[in-house]
Amino acid sequence: MRGRKKTYKILSFALLTAVVVTLCGAAFLSVKVALDTETHVVYQHVDARTIIDAAEKTAGKSGVIRKGRYYAVSGIIDTKNKNNKKLTLKAFSTTAKVISCSASDEEAANAISALNTGDKVTVYGKLDIDLLKKISLEIDHIEKTDIEAVNDSIYSMRTKLAMDIRDMPERELADGKVSYRIPKDWEAVEHDIVDEELGAMEGYQYKLNEIGRKSEYAESFFVCYFDTDSFVAENDRGNKKLIEEAILKDILKTDELKKFPARNVTTYYGAKYKYYQDTYRKLSGDKYQAEFVFQELDDGGILVYLYIYNTQHTKESARDEIMLTMRLAET
């Protein structure tokens, strides 16, 4: 009897611990960030055939098409079910396989209800390819299209902001260890941090508020490479968290940091990000929000993104362009 009581106690304690850990985890994940890769998704445009071929060849484990990533897939509706929750998409050219698409919400289901089999459509969603190479797409958005040829160099934020990466200038940091692409109009507001004596870290500042004169308040995005070998003594190079805290203190000119990391994310494109958020007050009293994103690289260096904006006055945020730039960075 006593033994059973003890077992119950242990089980209760374990259950309570699990609940607390889960709640803490949820709270940890619930920190809202401006540069949220889960809510501001970048879709690569492809046609259904590219997806079907890639599923056969690599099962979405390598190459351009990867399971877990987001795509805007163009094809023809082959079948759809009566409740408008599911449809199959076939390629413009004949293939044996189809892509199974399911609506993730009512909005998508409503959009499907207005479509018919045989319609040419573009389906935006997250790709999955299972062990049997069955391809499925969870529909975020679906729209009619009249195109039949899709160039996979085009990326978009659903219906907003479509860019062809061939038109996006490429930049390199750390002798090519990091490369990324920027929207064409960022070139005019780009500043080299070291050359223009804006700081000691290799990288660029993009003065986004100047594009189209959106705001007189600074909205800037920085892409930098922190060379651990140059800035950190050999004995200290192992602890990345302490190094990142040192970077934050140096840039924000403070000894007191808030919770770091505010959020840890492994993105759908495989990058691992650590976030930090704080308020930056200038001596003049102007208040800015600073959001850092750290990405630790295999060579020991750290890719540092910094987004500075004014919460009250950043009316037309350039966030979509930033998300695209981060999505296309290669390390």
Added chain:
Amino acid sequence: MLSGFDKRTVELQNNSNMPLIDLDKAIDRAKWGADGSNEADSVASLNEASESISANGTSGGAESGLMKEEKEFIIKVRGKTICLNGTDLRDSEELRKRLTAEYKKGDTAQVKDDYADADTYREVLEVLKKLAETEGLVYSGDYVER
């Protein structure tokens, strides 16, 4: 769990006299006209100032804009909120007080209509008109007759 007790820090080896990123400098330069890259805009704003409303008929706008110590007040009206150089104010009375206290001869003001409430916008214009009459403030903006 143990990390909370780890008070160790890493000191960066930075031989330059600059921080990794000088945010003050970067933000200052990100404001319009703060560096040479916005020369065209600055010139345009000077031209606007010279053509702007001055109730006492002075033409000090263009002249004043060339002097570095003179400043421009940026007044943005968003809805019913009045914002002066990035700081939200309670009402147009506070705007009047702040401008009266801070205005120096040659300073200019620019009003921006950011989906402004019409009454609030009129109140702001009234304040500026008064200061133009009494102090010679030169102001300009994207206002329209309402």
